[in-house]
Amino acid sequence: xFCRNQTARATVARGSALEMEIRRGKxxxxxxxxxxxxxxxxxxxxxxxxxxxGACKLLAACSQKDQALExxxxxxxxxxxxxxxxxxxxxxxxxxxxxxxxxxxxDAGPMDDRLPCKGKVAISDLRIxxxxxxxxxxxxxxxxxxxxxxxxxxxxGEIFDTEMVIVDRTLxxxxxxxxxxxxxxxxxxxxxxxxxxxxxxxEYSAGGSAPRKLASKLSSSLGRSAGKKFRAAMEPGPCGPxxxxxxxxxxxxxxxxxxxxxxxxxxxxxxxxxxxxxFRTHDLTISGNEECSYWLPLYGSMCCRLAAQPHCMTQQxxxxxxxxxxxxxxxxxxxxxxxxxxxxxxxCYHRPEDVEANVQxxxxxxxxKETRIRASEKDPHSKAQNxxxxxxxxxxxxxxxxxxxxxxxxxxxxxxxxxxxxxxxQWKQCCDAVMKIEVPSPRKPAPVTPKQGSLxxxxxxxxxxxxxxxxxxxxxxxxxxxxxxxxxxxxxx
Numbered sequence: 209x210f211c212r213n214q215t216a217r218a219t220v221a222r223g224s225a226l227e228m229e230i231r232r233g234k235x236x237x238x239x240x241x242x243x244x245x246x247x248x249x250x251x252x253x254x255x256x257x258x259x260x261x262g263a264c265k266l267l268a269a270c271s272q273k274d275q276a277l278e279x280x281x282x283x284x285x286x287x288x289x290x291x292x293x294x295x296x297x298x299x300x301x302x303x304x305x306x307x308x309x310x311x312x313x314x315d316a317g318p319m320d321d322r323l324p325c326k327g328k329v330a331i332s333d334l335r336i337x338x339x340x341x342x343x344x345x346x347x348x349x350x351x352x353x354x355x356x357x358x359x360x361x362x363x364x365g366e367i368f369d370t371e372m373v374i375v376d377r378t379l380x381x382x383x384x385x386x387x388x389x390x391x392x393x394x395x396x397x398x399x400x401x402x403x404x405x406x407x408x409x410x411e412y413s414a415g416g417s418a419p420r421k422l423a424s425k426l427s428s429s430l431g432r433s434a435g436k437k438f439r440a441a442m443e444p445g446p447c448g449p450x451x452x453x454x455x456x457x458x459x460x461x462x463x464x465x466x467x468x469x470x471x472x473x474x475x476x477x478x479x480x481x482x483x484x485x486x487f488r489t490h491d492l493t494i495s496g497n498e499e500c501s502y503w504l505p506l507y508g509s510m511c512c513r514l515a516a517q518p519h520c521m522t523q524q525x526x527x528x529x530x531x532x533x534x535x536x537x538x539x540x541x542x543x544x545x546x547x548x549x550x551x552x553x554x555x556c557y558h559r560p561e562d563v564e565a566n567v568q569x570x571x572x573x574x575x576x577k578e579t580r581i582r583a584s585e586k587d588p589h590s591k592a593q594n595x596x597x598x599x600x601x602x603x604x605x606x607x608x609x610x611x612x613x614x615x616x617x618x619x620x621x622x623x624x625x626x627x628x629x630x631x632x633x634q635w636k637q638c639c640d641a642v643m644k645i646e647v648p649s650p651r652k653p654a655p656v657t658p659k660q661g662s663l664x665x666x667x668x669x670x671x672x673x674x675x676x677x678x679x680x681x682x683x684x685x686x687x688x689x690x691x692x693x694x695x696x697x698x699x700x701x
Contacts, residue, residue: 246297249365253293260286267467277356277408278372280468284404285369288360296365322627324395324634325525327518330645331361331478332387333487334370336403337507340377354409355504357382357473360402363390374408375504382504387646393516395634399478401510403492404470407501471495471502476510480636483516485643515643520631521551522642526624527563528617532556532573533609542611545570549624551642552576554597573608574599577632577639581625583618584609593618595625 263286267279359370370384382403390399474492482490489511496503519525526549531542545556548563554573557563575581575597584594595610595618612618632639 249293249297256286256289264465267465276467281358281372284470289367292365292367322630325519325631326392327516328389328391328645329393329516330387330389331512331514332646333513334384335511336382338380339505339507355405355502356408357405361388363393363397363399366390387648389648395480401476402472403474405473405502406468406470474506478514483514483638487513515645516638517643517645518635518638520628525549525628531611573597583622
């Protein structure tokens with residue numbers, strides 16, 4: 209059900225996380241009624257809330273340790289995404305307000321609307337070294353301490369998680385082999401890397417059976433009427449004890465669900481200066497202490513490969529017909545080409561179809577940070593204004609002269625060159641050469657637990673705690689799972 213503002217024609221889902229924050233006074237409702245981009249973020253928020261509900265249901269029903277750890281990991285990921293989307297929505301609205309104020313200001317000077325291009329940022333080969341004591345690692349003495357760990361990586365409104373890894377004293381490094389790629393990053397990006405840990409030996413109630421059985425015993429001793437009320441109060445909801453009268457769940461920081469919980473163990477933030485086409489070490493800020501059950505002896509650093517590909521290095525920034533003349537050539541000798549501005553070169557082809565056919569260009573003209581470009585005076589033999597591109601080759605300056613069919617085309621090419629230089633100045637070392645980014649490999653499915661004789665274990669593979677599986681939107685599937693669980697619990701009691 210939706211409530212609609214008739215003036216702005218924007219929808220806010222009733223009972224959604226966004227409406228809850230508005231009711232709590234953290235946001236003004238009028239601040240969320242402008243663009244379709246706001247609506248997209250609200251859809252993401254509601255989607256993650258449903259994902260979180262599925263994780264809560266699965267975590268409450270888990271009777272196996274590995275499934276519970278995966279479900280708790282998904283729950284932590286969904287909660288982090290919800291908070292990130294809310295922060296992103298607030299930043300967008302603040303930017304819109306500031307833009308309106310600047311436009312209305314009478315003394316506002318001229319503004320430079322030039323923005324740098326976006327790009328891909330990828331992190332791979334993530335390694336976090338451990339520093340075990342000699343007696344633990346070499347002599348294999350002491351209590352075996354085992355933890356489940358994973359990483360959350362956030363860049364802007366995008367959040368990705370790594371696979372879960374079980375760590376004990378037999379490992380010297382925590383290794384996450386999968387590559388993670390952020391597709392729409394700016395040169396001012398801030399990538400936050402968080403390492404979460406959970407002691408895999410912590411006791412937790414399997415399938416929530418312990419609280420249910422305790423409530424059943426107490427309800428029978430208190431009598432039918434009072435016991436029924438007590439049992440209803442003890443019954444955990446899909447996302448904890450807070451209810452919304454049957455509507456969508458309220459936005460809570462971390463749902464209170466029986467089972468394992470992950471804790472922030474270490475974190476760091478990576479930015480453009482950390483980008484390098486190779487393996488590099490970065491400092492970690494460690495949280496917690498040795499008394500915590502989820503503690504691991506981190507060395508205080510992490511190693512990874514952080515690469516970036518600005519769009520100006522991989523995409524065509526400008527293309528069209530040009531006439532080219534070299535400085536040492538015949539003044540009347542012009543070569544007609546189809547030119548493409550991409551990366552650190554202006555690629556010149558004889559025919560337009562050669563571009564799509566990936567044919568080698570006839571010749572290239574360097575366009576890098578050292579290149580000088582200027583608009584020359586009008587050619588006396590034509591009415592068009594020329595563009596001169598100068599580069600240094602072995603201490604000698606080589607100039608290429610470009611001309612277009614008209615003044616408007618010349619202006620478009622000059623603007624494309626200035627934007628290209630601006631992009632390279634913002635992305636800095638990322639524009640020296642195209643960095644290689646690995647294509648992320650598909651996530652391996654969670655291992656199927658063998659049958660152990662109970663009804664839940666037989667249906668457990670249907671509820672594998674992957675990101676897609678945790679979203680229990682299908683009413684038929686949800687009803688079937690509830691019926692199977694209900695039958696199992698009734699037989700157990």
